[in-house]
Amino acid sequence: MTERLRLSGLTxxxxxxxxASQIDLSLNSGDRAALIGPNGAGKTTLVNLISGALAASSGDIHLDGVRMNALDQASRSRLGIVRTFQVSRLCRDLSVLENVSLPLIQRHGAAFRLWPSARRDRAIETEAIALLEPLGLADRAGRRVGELAYGEQRLVEIAIALAPKPRVLLLDEPAAGVPEGESGVILDLLSRLPADLPILLIEHDMELVFRFARRVIVLVAGAILFEGTPAEVADNQQIREIYFGRAGH
Ligand SMILES: Nc1ncnc2c1ncn2[C@@H]1O[C@H](COP(=O)(O)OP(=O)(O)OP(=O)(O)O)[C@@H](O)[C@H]1O
Ligand SMILES: [Mg+2]
Known part of the structure; x- marks a missing residue:
């Protein structure tokens, strides 16, 4: 497994x-990692630091061996650090296809805007469908996002995150706000994501975490308290008290 993302002493x-306190963490190709921790532990902050929404006070972020610290969000995203948001950012009045098309057009860059518009639209539609198809969302392409069930809307956000061809994908609570009965569709979609793509999933729903992750990282008060397999995390008394105790498990 090759290392894609490395955080060292990130503060x-x-x-x-x-x-965020002295965070050391690596994500390798094929990684399926979950980041858990109580509200306010610093999980979203960590995603903001990695994606470049926030500047680190100290420490380093490397993607594919290249130091990212000085790069802004757009540059990091172009290089492959892609994140989704805890709160939905979709254009509800546009169709699924249109929502997915926006980042595809962006990825193609300025020269693409000079193509004849019919040819450009066809190319984007083909790409959008190719993205939606393996995720089981192709039959939703023409639907207005606002008409979809909330669980399905969150799936569209993950599809959009794949548009820039990420090298690493950071999912900030993709199941947040999704009714319990619909969280299965999220898990189903996560299992369809490209096998070599490293994924860091932030999630409070322990069932989802345990079914998705092969590695669990526990963040408490901005520091990594523990890192291990789901079974090791479940067996750890301290984590049970801090995290599961609070969550009422
Ligand atoms: N821009 C900011 N200025 C000051 N404090 C901030 C800022 N952003 C986040 N914080 C603080 O950082 C801490 C971590 O917040 P963060 O949102 O990262 O937690 P979280 O683990 O994602 O929580 P949740 O599970 O509720 O989403 C909190 O104490 C929060 O108040
Ligand atoms: Mg958060």
């Missing part, structure tokens, strides 16, 4: 509050 403070 972020807001004034006196340290929200």
């Amino acid at each position: 972020k403070s807001f004034g006196g509050l340290t929200v």
Whole structure:
């Protein structure tokens, strides 16, 4: 397994509050990792640091051996660091196809805008369908996003995240707000993502975490408390008290 993303000593403070503390973490090709921890532990902050939405106070971020620290969000995304958001950012009045087309057009860059528009539209539609098909979403392509069940909307967000051809995918609570009966569709979609794509999944639903992840990272108060297999995490008394105790498991 080759290393794609490496965080070393990653630290972020807001004034006196340290929200990421000396984080060392690697994601390798094919990784299926879950990041768990109580509310306010710093999970979204970590995604913001990796994606470039926030600048680190110290430490390093490498993607494919290249240091990312000085690059902005757009550059990191172009190089393959892609994240989804805890709160949906879809255009609800546009169709699924249109939502997926936007990042595809963006990826093609300026020269693409000079193509004849009919040819351009056809090319984008073909690409969009190729993206939606393996995820089981092709039959939703023409539907307005706002008409879809919320669970399905969240699937569209993951499809959009694949458009820039990520080298690493950071999913911030893709099942947040999804009714319990619909969380199965999220798990089903996660299992269809490209096998070599490293994924870091932030999730509170332990059933989803345990079924998805082969590695679980526990973040508490901005620091990694524990990293291990799902079974090791479930067996750890301290984590049970801090995390599962709080969640009422
Ligand atoms: N821009 C900011 N300025 C100051 N403090 C911030 C900022 N962003 C986040 N924080 C603080 O960082 C800490 C971690 O927040 P974060 O949103 O990363 O937690 P989280 O683990 O994602 O929680 P949740 O499970 O609720 O999504 C919190 O104490 C939060 O108040
Ligand atoms: Mg969060």
